[in-house]
Amino acid sequence: MVNRIAKLADAMPADFEAALIKTEPNRFYFLDLDAGDAGTVLVLKDKAYFIIDSRYIEIARREVQTAEVILEKNALSQVAELLKKHNVKRLNVENDITLKYFGELKKELPGVELISDASLSQTVAALREIKDEDELARMREAQRITDECFTYICGQIRPGMREIDICLMMETYMRTHGATGLAFPTILVSGPNTSLPHGEPGERELCDGDFITMDYGAKVRGYCTDMTRTVALGHVTPEMEEVYNTVLKAQLAACNAAKAGMDCKAIDEIARKVIRDAGFGDNFGHGLGHSVGIEIHEEPRFSPTAKATAQKGQMMTIEPGVYLPGKFGVRIEDTVVMTEAGCEILGKSNKNLIIL
Known part of the structure; x- marks a missing residue:
């Protein structure tokens, strides 16, 4: 695994002395260890420490390779001792830690200047945006399981089945075929519920003539x-077919055009124009896509207000949709890898209209 802690130290400003990492996704990124909300990572210019409690100390000592693992007794006091040992006078902290924790740090570290601007969080976010080969491999495996789940569930769906039951079948399939978790709670909605972009599966029974929208993903080793x-x-x-083909045309247009170096706003507009020209512009309210990795929603995003430029190595979703309230909705989404020549679509599942 790439030593991401060393990359962080190199990416920080020249006057960098130390950084404290407390947020769960960032801890995982640097250590490749899922310890829930537990643990503190202290990064110095040429060394790092991971302070962790007894619940995770054994696995941390076995798995963590890029930081010295220390059994937690009083984490704040231990941080103070380590900063004193290394003569650290300035400590960068993430800008999304709680005010309570920030206050505790100020109290425990009276002689240390706390740098609480966005510099640390922005630097970490920039590192996380560009996926390395290990991250890509995990996401490719997650996509393979996701594709296989789609093939499986299409062979199981019948009229009269409840949304929630199909959802559970999908989640069970992924967990029993290699997924180490779910990327997010599965969205499985049918009929008029498909007009809800983030509808939740319920007890509605599928009927002949329904659209069924499945928005889901596997997680493999944290990704x-x-x-x-x-x-x-x-x-x-005919109306359902028209909407479906419009969304498919928009999704394909964006996938075919998107590449590193383009403005994220321009990529969004490619799909949005197709939908707008078809007369459904008011029925596509969300952005075209978002970055994905350790978290299901990361930065940057494809949207009408996006200011970022797409970069090589980013993992993005392309997911246009049209939603007719009270009637039905259609969304088609793929996760893609941004390259200088275009974008590589991870998913292999059929996108043409399937009638079960």
């Missing part, structure tokens, strides 16, 4: 993937 497919049951109306 997520994200895919949405909309399928039909029994038959579709």
Whole structure:
């Protein structure tokens, strides 16, 4: 595994002395260890420490390779001792720690200047945006399981089945076929519920003529993937087919055009124009996509207000949708790898209209 702690020290300003990492996703990024909300990472210019309690000390000593593991007794006091040992006078902290914790740090570290601007969090976010080969491999494996789940569930869906039951079948399939977790709670909605972009699966029974939207993803060793497919049951109306083909055209247009170096706003506009020209502009309210990795929603994003430029190595979703309130909705989504030549679509699942 790449020593990401060393990359952080190199990426910080020249006057950098030390950084404290407390947020769960960032701890995982630097240590490749899931300890929930426990543990403190202290990064110096040429050394790092991981202070962790007895619940995780054994696995931390076995798994963590990029930091010295210390059994937690009183984490704040231990941080203070380590800063004194290394003669640290300035400590960068993440800007999304709680005010309570920041106050505790100030009290415990009276002789240390706390740098609480966005510099540390922005530096970590920039590192996390660009996925290395190990991260890509985990996400490819997560996508493989996600694709296989789609093939499986399409063979199981029948009229009369409840949304929640199909959802549970999908989640069980992923967990029993290699996923170490779920990227996020599965969205499985049908009929008029498909007009809800983030609808929750419930007790509604599937009917002939329904659209069924599945937005889900597997997680493998800490990394997520994200895919949405909309399928039909029994038959579709001309209006349903028109909306589906519009969304598919928009999704393909964005996938075919997107590449590193483009403005994220411009990539969003490619898909949005297709939908707008078809007369459904008011029915596409969310952004075209977002970065994905350790968290299911990361930065940057494809949206009308985006200011970032797409970069090589970013993992992004491309997910246009059209939602007709009270009637139905369609969303098609893939996770892609941004390259200078275009974008590589991770998913292999069919995107043409499937009628089960």
